[in-house]
Amino acid sequence: MSLLAQRMDEARERERADGVASLLAAAGNWRSGNCAQRTLAELDDWVRRVKRFGDVVACGTFSGDTVLIDLAAGEVHSSWEPYDEVEEDERPEITCIDWDGEHVSSGDSSGVAFFRRAGQEQPVLRVAHSKSPSD
Numbered sequence: 684m685s686l687l688a689q690r691m692d693e694a695r696e697r698e699r700a701d702g703v704a705s706l707l708a709a710a711g712n713w714r715s716g717n718c719a720q721r722t723l724a725e726l727d728d729w730v731r732r733v734k735r736f737g738d739v740v741a742c743g744t745f746s747g748d749t750v751l752i753d754l755a756a757g758e759v760h761s762s763w764e765p766y767d768e769v770e771e772d773e774r775p776e777i778t779c780i781d782w783d784g785e786h787v788s789s790g791d792s793s794g795v796a797f798f799r800r801a802g803q804e805q806p807v808l809r810v811a812h813s814k815s816p817s818d
Contacts (some may be wrong), residue, residue, distance in 0.1 A: 724752045724759065732780040732789075739801075741787050743777025749789050751782070751801060761801055765791070 732743035739760060742750045747765035752758070762763055765775050775791035782788075786807070790796040794812030 689795075722737070723754050723757045726750060732777050734780050734782040739782070740785070741780050741782035741789075743780040743789050743791075745776050747775035747791050749777060749780065749787055749797070751787065763799060763806075766790070774781050776784060783816040 689697065700788050708735045726744065728744040728746050728748060728749075730742045733743055734741045735754075738753060740752050740754055742752060744750065748762045751760040751762070753760045770794045775793040775795065777791050780787070785801060787799045787801065788797070789799075796808075796810045796812075798808040799804045799806045
């Protein structure tokens with residue numbers, strides 16, 4: 684084996700060993716809770732979906748609320764609750780969310796999709812999926 688090929692193999696082996704050591708250290712830190720953390724905001728519901736853009740994060744909750752949180756200030760920027768027409772026993776959990784810094788798109792478990800603009804109460808667009816005849 685040439686000297687160059689031997690050195691390349693040694694370098695690859697060192698990189699692999701360093702990568703494994705880094706992964707093991709990260710796993711150990713995760714298990715022991717050895718990491719920096721801080722609470723930026725607190726909601727009274729389970730957060731099911733999150734999308735960050737810049738310093739604002741969009742959260743979709745278990746009860747169907749969509750919330751925009753300003754991470755720098757730690758305050759709720761905007762919040763929308765599900766519409767009254769959704770039956771109480773059918774909790775419309777947010778199942779998808781997207782946020783581009785101006786618009787929030789969300790969909791829930793009842794088949795309703797919303798397209799909203801930050802700071803506006805009413806949605807720009809609301810689309811309801813009709814249930815199939817087999818339901």
